[in-house]
Every structure is written in structure tokens, then in C-alpha cells.
Amino acid sequence: MLRSLLVAMVCLTIASCGFALRGSYNLPDEVDKVSLTSFDPYGELTRQMRNALRQHKVDLVSPSKEVANIHLLGESNSEQTLSLYQNSRVAEKEFRYVARYRVTVPDKGSYTYNTTLSRNFLDNPLTALAKSVEEDKLVAEMRTEATRQIMRQLSQLKGDIAEFERQQAEQAAMETLEQDETPTKPDVIIETRQTETNTAQ
Numbered sequence: 001m002l003r004s005l006l007v008a009m010v011c012l013t014i015a016s017c018g019f020a021l022r023g024s025y026n027l028p029d030e031v032d033k034v035s036l037t038s039f040d041p042y043g044e045l046t047r048q049m050r051n052a053l054r055q056h057k058v059d060l061v062s063p064s065k066e067v068a069n070i071h072l073l074g075e076s077n078s079e080q081t082l083s084l085y086q087n088s089r090v091a092e093k094e095f096r097y098v099a100r101y102r103v104t105v106p107d108k109g110s111y112t113y114n115t116t117l118s119r120n121f122l123d124n125p126l127t128a129l130a131k132s133v134e135e136d137k138l139v140a141e142m143r144t145e146a147t148r149q150i151m152r153q154l155s156q157l158k159g160d161i162a163e164f165e166r167q168q169a170e171q172a173a174m175e176t177l178e179q180d181e182t183p184t185k186p187d188v189i190i191e192t193r194q195t196e197t198n199t200a201q
Contacts, residue, residue, distance in 0.1 A: 001188075009050055025056060025151045025152060025154065025155040026155050026163070027056060027151075027154055027157075028157050028158040029156075030068055030105045030108065030157060030158070030161060031103070032070060033056060033061055033068070034053065034058055034059075034067060034068045034070050034128050035060070035061055035062060035063040035064065035068070036049060036050055036053065036060055036069075036070050036072075037063060037069060037070070037072070037074055038071065038072035039073060039074050040072075044063065044097060044140070045075050045076075045143055045147070046072060049070070049147055050071065052147050052148075052151050053070075065106060066106060067106070067107065068103065068104060069103070069104045070101060070102075070154075071102045071103075071104070072099070072100075072101045073101055073102055073112070074099075074101040075097070075098065075099045075100070076097075076098050076145075077098070077139055077141070077142075078095075078096050079085075079093045079094060079095050079096070079121075080093065080094050081093055081097075082094050082120065089123075089196070090123045090183060091122070091123060092121065092123065093120070093121045093123055094118055094119070095118065095119050095120075095138055095139070096116065096118045096123070097112065097116070097118070097142040097143065097146060098114055098115070098116050098117075099115050099143075099146045099150065100112070100113070100114040101113055101114075101150060103154070103157060105161060107113065108161050108164060109160075109161065109164040111157070111160050111164075113150075113153050114148055115146045115149040117142045117146055117149075119138055119141075119194060121134070121135065
């Protein structure tokens, strides 16, 4: 019985602190049904995003004005030299991967995000073929991690929507206030009376 009580207490503690398993995201209701469009509909990033959304029970539908849309704007990778060998050959590089996307929620705004990852890479000039394979593997790993980051950012979309709605409410309140403060011109009624003059014969 004591063991059962301890297990129950641990479960309650985990539930109350908001603990979630790795890879589990509490997505807002606004993205429980979305359309996914992309700069490259058949690219690896698009495929991984589609799989991640389905894994988290997001209903993927055709684009329409009534549902939210996730549009992958693009991805890019670059590198820069961090250190050199004594013979001036590149010794270490930094790879940077950037994925950009936009989320549009009907009547609740459009939000553009990007996720950036960087990794260090040792460059061995004597193993050019192995280096190329390792670079491709590194980019693939960064793309997979970028997909996870996008899912985490989607789970925080509720805060951005709340901020958008707050700004919209403030703007509407200011417009109403300005209309109330606009002075109105009084109505001026001008009456024209005709005076008849009688002429004595």
C-alpha cells in the first residue's frame, strides 16, 4: 500500500509541474487542424514537418481561409572558418542552418519565425570524401533538430496570439476614443421669412 501511495504521489507531482515527455508538445487549439505549404513541397524539411504534425495528432487538410496555415519559407546553410592549421589550411568550421516559416491563423494574425542551429566541424584535408559524407550527415541532423524546434515554437503560439489580440483591442479602443473626442458641429437652422408690404391705393 505504501508503494502504491508513493507511485500515486509521484504521478500527481509530475502532472502538476507540467512535465512532458521528450518530443511531446502541448499544441494550442488554433493548430489542431492546419494546412502545410512549402517552398519545396517534396523536400526533406517538408516531409519531416508533415510527419511531426501527424505524429502529434494534427489534422492536415487542404489550404483554405477557415484553417490555419503553416508555410515553410525556406532553409539555408552556411559555414565559416574557426581555425587554421599551420599551413593555412582550414582546421575547424562552423556550420549554420536556418529554417524560416510563417504561421497564419484566421482572424488572429500572421507570425513569421525562424530557427537557427550551429555545429562545429573538424576539417581533415586528407579525407575529402569522408568529409563530404560527414557534412551531409551533419546537415541532415540539424534539419531534424530544426523540425523539433519548430514544433516547440508552435506550442508557444498561444502567447503570440494573445499579444496580437491585446494590440488589436488597444487599437480599437483608441479609435473609439478618438471618435468620441471629435467635436460635432451644432446644427444651424436658418429661417427665411418673407414680409408682405401692403401699398395703399
